[in-house]
Amino acid sequence: MAFSIPIKNFLTGAVLSLMCQFSLVSNSMAQQQADTTLHLKAQEGLQFDIVRFALKPGTRVRLLFNNADDMDHNMVIVRPGTREKIIQEALELGEKGPELYYVPPSKDVIWATQVIAPHQETAYYFTVPSEAGIYPFVCTYPGHGLTMYGALYAGIKMPAIENDLNIPANRRGNGISSDHKHQHHEATPLHPYTLEAPYLYRVFMPYSGPASIAVKLPGDVAYCYDAELCRIRYAWSGGFLSNLDLWKNKKDTCAVLEGEIFYQDKNRFPLELEHTGEPVMAFKGYRLVEGGYPEFSYTYNDIAVSELTRPLENQKGFSTRYRISNYRKAIRIPLDNDYKISSAQGKIKGSSLVIPARKIHEFTVQTEVKHH
Amino acid sequence: MLKYCLLLFPFLSFGQSDTEKPSYIVDNIDLPAGLSAQVSALDFMPDGRLVAGFSSGEIMFYHPETKQWDVFAHGMHEPLGFQVVNNSTVIFIQRPEVTRASDTDGDGKADLFETLTDDFGITGNFHEYNYGPVKDKEGNLFIGLNGGSPGGGIRQEVRGRLDMKALVPKQMFSVVPYRGWIMKLTPQGKLIPFASGFRSPNGLGFDAEGHLFVTDNQGDWIGTSPLYHVEEGRFYGHPSSLYWRDGWDKGAPALLPVEVLDSMRTRAAVLFPHGIVANSPTQPLCDLTDGRFGPFTGQMLVGEMNSPRIVRVILEEVDGQLQGACLPFLDGHGLRKGNNRLAFDAEGNLWTGQNDHGWAGDKGIQRIRYTGTLPMDILRMHLTATGFELEFTQPVDRNIASDPSQYKVRHYYYEYHSKYGSDQFDVQDIRVTSVQISPDGKKVNVSLNKLTKDRVYEFRMEHFRSATGRPLENKLICYTLNRLKK
Numbered sequence: 001m002a003f004s005i006p007i008k009n010f011l012t013g014a015v016l017s018l019m020c021q022f023s024l025v026s027n028s029m030a031q032q033q034a035d036t037t038l039h040l041k042a043q044e045g046l047q048f049d050i051v052r053f054a055l056k057p058g059t060r061v062r063l064l065f066n067n068a069d070d071m072d073h074n075m076v077i078v079r080p081g082t083r084e085k086i087i088q089e090a091l092e093l094g095e096k097g098p099e100l101y102y103v104p105p106s107k108d109v110i111w112a113t114q115v116i117a118p119h120q121e122t123a124y125y126f127t128v129p130s131e132a133g134i135y136p137f138v139c140t141y142p143g144h145g146l147t148m149y150g151a152l153y154a155g156i157k158m159p160a161i162e163n164d165l166n167i168p169a170n171r172r173g174n175g176i177s178s179d180h181k182h183q184h185h186e187a188t189p190l191h192p193y194t195l196e197a198p199y200l201y202r203v204f205m206p207y208s209g210p211a212s213i214a215v216k217l218p219g220d221v222a223y224c225y226d227a228e229l230c231r232i233r234y235a236w237s238g239g240f241l242s243n244l245d246l247w248k249n250k251k252d253t254c255a256v257l258e259g260e261i262f263y264q265d266k267n268r269f270p271l272e273l274e275h276t277g278e279p280v281m282a283f284k285g286y287r288l289v290e291g292g293y294p295e296f297s298y299t300y301n302d303i304a305v306s307e308l309t310r311p312l313e314n315q316k317g318f319s320t321r322y323r324i325s326n327y328r329k330a331i332r333i334p335l336d337n338d339y340k341i342s343s344a345q346g347k348i349k350g351s352s353l354v355i356p357a358r359k360i361h362e363f364t365v366q367t368e369v370k371h372h
Numbered sequence: 373m374l375k376y377c378l379l380l381f382p383f384l385s386f387g388q389s390d391t392e393k394p395s396y397i398v399d400n401i402d403l404p405a406g407l408s409a410q411v412s413a414l415d416f417m418p419d420g421r422l423v424a425g426f427s428s429g430e431i432m433f434y435h436p437e438t439k440q441w442d443v444f445a446h447g448m449h450e451p452l453g454f455q456v457v458n459n460s461t462v463i464f465i466q467r468p469e470v471t472r473a474s475d476t477d478g479d480g481k482a483d484l485f486e487t488l489t490d491d492f493g494i495t496g497n498f499h500e501y502n503y504g505p506v507k508d509k510e511g512n513l514f515i516g517l518n519g520g521s522p523g524g525g526i527r528q529e530v531r532g533r534l535d536m537k538a539l540v541p542k543q544m545f546s547v548v549p550y551r552g553w554i555m556k557l558t559p560q561g562k563l564i565p566f567a568s569g570f571r572s573p574n575g576l577g578f579d580a581e582g583h584l585f586v587t588d589n590q591g592d593w594i595g596t597s598p599l600y601h602v603e604e605g606r607f608y609g610h611p612s613s614l615y616w617r618d619g620w621d622k623g624a625p626a627l628l629p630v631e632v633l634d635s636m637r638t639r640a641a642v643l644f645p646h647g648i649v650a651n652s653p654t655q656p657l658c659d660l661t662d663g664r665f666g667p668f669t670g671q672m673l674v675g676e677m678n679s680p681r682i683v684r685v686i687l688e689e690v691d692g693q694l695q696g697a698c699l700p701f702l703d704g705h706g707l708r709k710g711n712n713r714l715a716f717d718a719e720g721n722l723w724t725g726q727n728d729h730g731w732a733g734d735k736g737i738q739r740i741r742y743t744g745t746l747p748m749d750i751l752r753m754h755l756t757a758t759g760f761e762l763e764f765t766q767p768v769d770r771n772i773a774s775d776p777s778q779y780k781v782r783h784y785y786y787e788y789h790s791k792y793g794s795d796q797f798d799v800q801d802i803r804v805t806s807v808q809i810s811p812d813g814k815k816v817n818v819s820l821n822k823l824t825k826d827r828v829y830e831f832r833m834e835h836f837r838s839a840t841g842r843p844l845e846n847k848l849i850c851y852t853l854n855r856l857k858k
Contacts, residue, residue, distance in 0.1 A: 044523070044730060045730055046730075046731075046732060069523075070521060070523045070591075071731065071732070072792075072793065091679070093647075094648060094848065095645065095647075095648040095830055095832065095848060097647040097648065098645075098646060098647040098648065098795070098796060099796065099799070102647065117791070117792040117793065118523075118591075118792050119522070119523075119542055119792075142647060142651065142678050142679050142732075143651070143677075143678040143679055143709055143732035143733075144732055189405070189406035190406075190408070190428060191406055191407065191428065191429075191430060191446065192403075192404035192405060192406040192407040192430070192432075192441065192443075193406070193443055193446070195446070199446070199447060200447045201429065201447040201449075202429070202447055202448055202449035202466060202467070202468065203429075203447075203449060204467075204496055204527070208529065209529045209530075209531060210467070210468065210494040210495070210496040210527055210529065210530060210531050211467075211468030211469065211490060211494065211531055227468060227469075227487075227490070228468075228490070228531050244428070245408070245428065246428075247410065247427035247428055247429075247450055247729065248408065248410065248427070248728075248729065248730060249498075249729070249730040250498060250499070250521075250523070250729060250730035250731060251498055251523070251524060251730070252496065252497060252498045252524040252525055252527075253498060254496075254527075283469075283487050283490060284486065284487055285471070285472075285484070285485045285486040285487040286485050287483060287484050287485070288482075288483045288484075288485075289483075
């Protein structure tokens, strides 16, 4: 879709004079009649949304130029083969750059917009040169032109996109942008090392707070720890995260889970401790133990807690070892219809698992999926 | 005078045969395969290892001698700056917190990650980067919290008190505390709002005297990118963060009359003219190498994202406030764009880590070495009652320097407004009325036909060279004149 040509009313209009001299066409100066309208967007990633379009020589074009990016951009049409020369000349404008909208005064510049600010759209008019050729269009804003360009085919047939050397290499992929080439499970290395579980990523996670930690356990289980609420929000099996290459772009990001969530918290801290009011949780960090398991530390009001979660053998679930140092009462853990909750240190009493006071310095709770 | 000439003679003859020899050389640093070298943090350990953080979450060591890379930590949430504690402990900032990472078992890898503070809001907007930490002489750490971008949204779950009344469309926003602030973390662990008015402050640093400096990025309310001298309680211009000022009851700050906001703000010590000096300045780093990196000891270097350049800053105190000039320090020389993080090693080489993050930039690490060949460059620039004194690293060619037409001077200003960036206003060519050169040939006193405050004075000296014929390295310098000399 990225390479479709959204040109309406394609007409073989009268050929207007060749605009071969350098000119900055403001709206008031411009030829206001057009044979066709071209929508072009400057977008995130230093690129135009359309990298090539074909027009007949002499076509009068109304260009709706939308800067959907968060940087300034322009659009300059140059003579065939002069793109790199022009971006170099634009760079060399130095302190003259801003007032010239970064367009060098060169005979090789055919037409140019002004600099357009982020999230603005402006209509321009230009006429396709009467001489057939492949005319590069490029953003000459400093630092942009090496990747932010495309080709205007005037009276020349476009080659297959994968063979089109007039557009950026990362835009030649059969209409698929480079971002989508590597679907998940592809082995593009993310890091200069191979990770072996247990390991963790601090990353924006779905269905959790913004300070979350994704932990991959050995075996098939992973969990999402919320470092603000100081508890496991959910656990899943069937994979880990599919898009950890999150920080190359400038857009909102969130990891994508592979597999299925089998455990979700009940919107509360799993242990019942005696106190009044809403507990104040304070995350203190973690220690990597036993080959990389994070043992999280936090305070629950002024009660110091650490917890370490390991996988279960032969069961879909996990086991969490708690260590609580400055609390001397029994702890109740509400039972749950969805999960089997058990502890070698505790006893079921009614609808709770109770850990006696003498065991709370260290106890382990197992959480398993119930088999119905 | 005769004595001087005799003394200088050997240097002169050396210099003349030497005018083409570069003063600085840029080396590329090899990176391990599989690393996406988006450098987000860079510093040196006391034992000489480079410590580098990357956007994809790695914190790694590089041994300059063996050229070996080792992993210290991984899976971090965009580590954007370090404060090295000792050979086994590094404090760094990441999205959710300031973390102290330590290797407690001596295997070279961090195993203890302590949260020093997470007492600030996060909406999950991609632009809410966190910068720093830098440390003052009392042991306080300073961090910078980027605003959210209208190019993104906020997450369903946020951290901190969410208040959408602080939001103004199409502007960087601060809807949780304390986005857009510089924060101070005391040694006792208390995080205190320190100064407000920041948009995208991707660079904090102290100068040799202990003044805190912060760069910001051109955009809404910021006509051109600034370097601020940051002091407690002040407001630096981007309004969104004011919403979290203690006792604020005026609604969305960006809706206040611009004159009101203008009267509240502290102006930049230095403006980096957009498209001329820098479009996206990064970390300011003071040269404390005592001459090992060349003649600019005590001055600050600032990275720049959009062009293959590092910028130099020359400050002075005028009427009680710091202001001064910026100029290219290193252009070309094989330097890449995207110079996001800077660090000096113990030998006085400058290392630069590059990043693009979807904007203009590059990837990788480079090292800049001083060759010992003194550059012909502007050493200092001082405001005078009638113009400026330019001090050079070497005596100037008097024939050129004494000719007023060799100085292309103009001034302009940038408007303070909600619009993204600003054009240059009141652009005027300024006439040089007289030039006086000091007896040693190093200082040039340039008088101008007028001197106006709140203007950037841009000097270009295209044909300047030293008395020995060495061309002026950087021909452009821009002085931000906030205050006239009293």
